[in-house]
Amino acid sequence: MSLTPFAPSRPLSIGVELELQLLGCNDYNLVSSAPDMLRRIAKFPHPGEVKPEMTRSMIEINTSVQHEYSALVRELRALRDVVSDAGRFLNVAVSGGGTHPFQHWSEQKIYDAPRFNYLSELYGYLAKQFTIFGQHVHVGCTGPDEALHLMHMLSRYIPHFIALSASSPFVQGHDTGFASARLNSVFSFPLSGRAPFLLRWSDFEQFFGKMTGTGVVESMKDFYWDIRPKPEFGTIEIRVCDTPLTIEVAAAIACYIQAMARYIMVELCIAPEEDDYLVYTFNRFQACRFGLDGIFIDPRTHERRSIRDDIAGMLGRIAGHAAELGSTEAMERIREMLVAGNGAHWLRQAYAREHNLGDVMQLQADLWMGS
Amino acid sequence: MTWSSYLPLWPLSPSPALWLALSLVVAVLVGEALVRYARMPRIVGYTGTGLLLGPGGLNLIPQLPDAGWRLVVDLALGILLFELGSRVNLRWLKANPWIAATSLLEASATFVAVFCLLSWFGVPSIAAVVVATIMIATSPAIAVRTVTEARAQGQVTDRLLLMAALNCIYAVVFHKLAVALMYGEAGMGLIHSILPPLYLISGSALLAWLFGITFERIHHHVGRHEETFSFILFGMIAFATIMAATLKLSPILVLLAAGLITRYQRRRTRTFPPHFGSAGAVLVVLMFIANGLAADLGGLRSGLGLVLALIGVRLVTKGLAVLMLGHYSGIGLRQATALGIALAPMSSVALLLTLDTNALFPAFASGMGLILMSCIVILEFAGPILVQKALRFAGETPEDKV
Numbered sequence: 001m002s003l004t005p006f007a008p009s010r011p012l013s014i015g016v017e018l019e020l021q022l023l024g025c026n027d028y029n030l031v032s033s034a035p036d037m038l039r040r041i042a043k044f045p046h047p048g049e050v051k052p053e054m055t056r057s058m059i060e061i062n063t064s065v066q067h068e069y070s071a072l073v074r075e076l077r078a079l080r081d082v083v084s085d086a087g088r089f090l091n092v093a094v095s096g097g098g099t100h101p102f103q104h105w106s107e108q109k110i111y112d113a114p115r116f117n118y119l120s121e122l123y124g125y126l127a128k129q130f131t132i133f134g135q136h137v138h139v140g141c142t143g144p145d146e147a148l149h150l151m152h153m154l155s156r157y158i159p160h161f162i163a164l165s166a167s168s169p170f171v172q173g174h175d176t177g178f179a180s181a182r183l184n185s186v187f188s189f190p191l192s193g194r195a196p197f198l199l200r201w202s203d204f205e206q207f208f209g210k211m212t213g214t215g216v217v218e219s220m221k222d223f224y225w226d227i228r229p230k231p232e233f234g235t236i237e238i239r240v241c242d243t244p245l246t247i248e249v250a251a252a253i254a255c256y257i258q259a260m261a262r263y264i265m266v267e268l269c270i271a272p273e274e275d276d277y278l279v280y281t282f283n284r285f286q287a288c289r290f291g292l293d294g295i296f297i298d299p300r301t302h303e304r305r306s307i308r309d310d311i312a313g314m315l316g317r318i319a320g321h322a323a324e325l326g327s328t329e330a331m332e333r334i335r336e337m338l339v340a341g342n343g344a345h346w347l348r349q350a351y352a353r354e355h356n357l358g359d360v361m362q363l364q365a366d367l368w369m370g371s
Numbered sequence: 372m373t374w375s376s377y378l379p380l381w382p383l384s385p386s387p388a389l390w391l392a393l394s395l396v397v398a399v400l401v402g403e404a405l406v407r408y409a410r411m412p413r414i415v416g417y418t419g420t421g422l423l424l425g426p427g428g429l430n431l432i433p434q435l436p437d438a439g440w441r442l443v444v445d446l447a448l449g450i451l452l453f454e455l456g457s458r459v460n461l462r463w464l465k466a467n468p469w470i471a472a473t474s475l476l477e478a479s480a481t482f483v484a485v486f487c488l489l490s491w492f493g494v495p496s497i498a499a500v501v502v503a504t505i506m507i508a509t510s511p512a513i514a515v516r517t518v519t520e521a522r523a524q525g526q527v528t529d530r531l532l533l534m535a536a537l538n539c540i541y542a543v544v545f546h547k548l549a550v551a552l553m554y555g556e557a558g559m560g561l562i563h564s565i566l567p568p569l570y571l572i573s574g575s576a577l578l579a580w581l582f583g584i585t586f587e588r589i590h591h592h593v594g595r596h597e598e599t600f601s602f603i604l605f606g607m608i609a610f611a612t613i614m615a616a617t618l619k620l621s622p623i624l625v626l627l628a629a630g631l632i633t634r635y636q637r638r639r640t641r642t643f644p645p646h647f648g649s650a651g652a653v654l655v656v657l658m659f660i661a662n663g664l665a666a667d668l669g670g671l672r673s674g675l676g677l678v679l680a681l682i683g684v685r686l687v688t689k690g691l692a693v694l695m696l697g698h699y700s701g702i703g704l705r706q707a708t709a710l711g712i713a714l715a716p717m718s719s720v721a722l723l724l725t726l727d728t729n730a731l732f733p734a735f736a737s738g739m740g741l742i743l744m745s746c747i748v749i750l751e752f753a754g755p756i757l758v759q760k761a762l763r764f765a766g767e768t769p770e771d772k773v
Binding site: 024025029031032033035039088089091109355 | 460463466467524525526701706767
């Protein structure tokens with residue numbers, strides 16, 4: 001099977017996908033209510049899309065193609081409200097966050113759909129351990145070569161996105177010490193990691209052809225890369241973010257990525273290099289483990305600074321681009337997060353106060369549902 | 372010194388508690404065997420052992436004083452009712468009024484259908500009213516116990532627990548009213564027909580409310596130590612149960628309302644070990660054994676047809692009512708069917724209400740009381756199995772687990 005041709009899309013358009021947790025209102029454990037929720041949600045008009053995910057205790061909300069922060073937030077709020085209302089009607093709480101703090105993977109049930117059943121068969125318990133919740137951000141690109149260029153340039157800043165969105169410190173009832181423990185589950189998949197260093201779409205098509213030839217993959221969906229091109233949409237898809245605790249943070253991170261993409265395309269006229277990836281896994285690990293306090297090594301200058309400082313520097317450089325895109329408010333939110341901390345910090349504080357992960361989960365759901 | 376001063380006399384004369392202890396061991400083993408080989412709920416084994424070893428069966432266990440059993444049953448039921456109440460989210464009724472509608476329709480339809488059936492069989496209408504109110508009840512004990520054991524979660528599970536709690540309230544309150552009517556028929560003044568239900572409701576609500584406040588206070592201080600707190604809670608449940616009985620209130624209503632009120636008032640949910648720890652769990656097992664011991668199938672000889680008709684009508688009415696409103700309340704056909712079936716069990720609450728009626732009206736005890744007892748025994752055995760099958764049918768139990 002050959003690769004879908006790269007569809008044209010409006011440059012710097014964005015789309016957000018959020019995987020959400022469905023919780024029972026008694027113990028705030030995951031509950032397999034996706035079919036009930038989707039049946040209920042289908043009765044009400046709403047923008048974007050609400051879809052099933054791998055296990056029955058998660059659903060995904062997708063926005064339509066958006067261009068600026070205010071409209072993106074408005075659409076995400078509308079989606080949140082329709083999902084929250086369905087949840088209240090069915091006694092199901094809905095929350096953000098990258099992992100459920102105390103669910104047991106073996107109790108998850110695979111959503112009954114051909115692709116999910118296939119994946120479950122192939123990956124075994126990994127599929128159920130994949131009960132993790134991420135935010136995916138699509139960024140529109142003028143053409144395929146531009147998409148590959150943007151993808152490799154953005155790879156340098158993956159730690160920013162991880163540290164800002166990180167909201168999965170607790171797994172299976174324990175504090176992992178990680179800010180984003182969710183990504184550790186992603187790394188166990190054989191085709192995770194980064195895309196090969198190819199800058200021309202024809203080379204990429206050749207690579208894809210060779211991979212399908214080996215029988216290892218069938219489609220782009222089989223690559224669990226941190227950033228991957230999505231030719232059908234004409235976008236690249238950034239997949240490293242945890243689902244943040246609120247839709248406002250989710251929208252702000254999407255707009256941060258958008259402004260950075262504009263900075264890369266319009267102002268920063270340098271080409272990516274394969275050696276940029278020498279520090280890639282180190283930087284990414286630092287972001288997962290320590291969040292905003294992690295160390296960031298600049299791949300070109302080899303300078304060391306905290307991820308927080310690197311983000312602060314970036315905010316200064318992209319302020320003009322953000323203003324052009326109408327997302328100055330989003331940048332303010334990012335700046336606030338540098339001081340107030342990310343979702344993982346909020347969750348650890350809540351746990352220190354409540355001493356009970358069930359209560360933390362309830363607060364997390366209250367925060368997301370806006371009740 | 373003689374032989375007899377240090378050797379036991381033959382034949383041995385052990386205390387009746389020995390048989391009780393033995394029956395506990397046997398019942399638990401039978402329960403485990405049922406789970407392992409027949410994938411059936413454990414409580415079927417507990418009740419079955421009681422029935423088999425008790426007066427209704429091999430008569431191996433000598434009759435223990437009723438009061439002793441009654442205390443065990445009251446305490447265990449109190450634990451289960453409080454557990455049920457604290458798992459039910461009353462706010463849900465506001466967010467989804469269709470569930471309240473389903474509950475009201477299902478309960479009133481059951482009452483009407485049972486009443487009509489009995490009238491058609493020529494049962495005096497006052498006795499028919501009493502039976503019809505008792506048959507509204509869906510066993511909270513079986514619902515909680517089976518849900519816990521099956522580790523079920525989902526729409527059918529949540530609705531089953533909520534509707535079992537509501538049915539329990541309807542049954543207790545309207546039963547009191549019906550009994551008052553019976554008194555009226557027996558020539559009591561009007562005042563004695565109206566006051567009992569009023570006293571029951573307000574008194575129980577007050578006691579439950581006090582329980583709720585105390586719960587909050589104590590929880591505030593020792594709530595973090597889950598185990599310690601469950602000991603205290605256990606004592607509080609025992610206290611409230613006995614207090615309710617002393618004040619001639621309904622322990623059933625008090626404990627259920629206490630659970631509901633604490634859940635409603637708490638901003639945060641609190642999860643406890645099942646039955647608040649192993650002491651509670653032992654009492655629950657003993658309660659199901661006691662239910663088996665008390666089982667009386669005498670009504671089958673005189674009124675097999677009526678017993679089966681009552682069970683059938685109750686099952687069909689509850690099922691149809693849930694099916695009718697299922698779509699509006701947000702569940703599919705399969706789930707509505709499962710919920711309708713899961714509402715079938717009858718057990719301790721119905722049993723206690725029947726025993727209370729029997730004690731007040733000997734004529735009832737030898738007539739409709741026997742018929743009702745037979746219904747309860749049958750639904751006590753079939754109930755847990757039906758609930759378990761229904762929850763599996765609805766896909767709400769873990770997949771790869773016995």
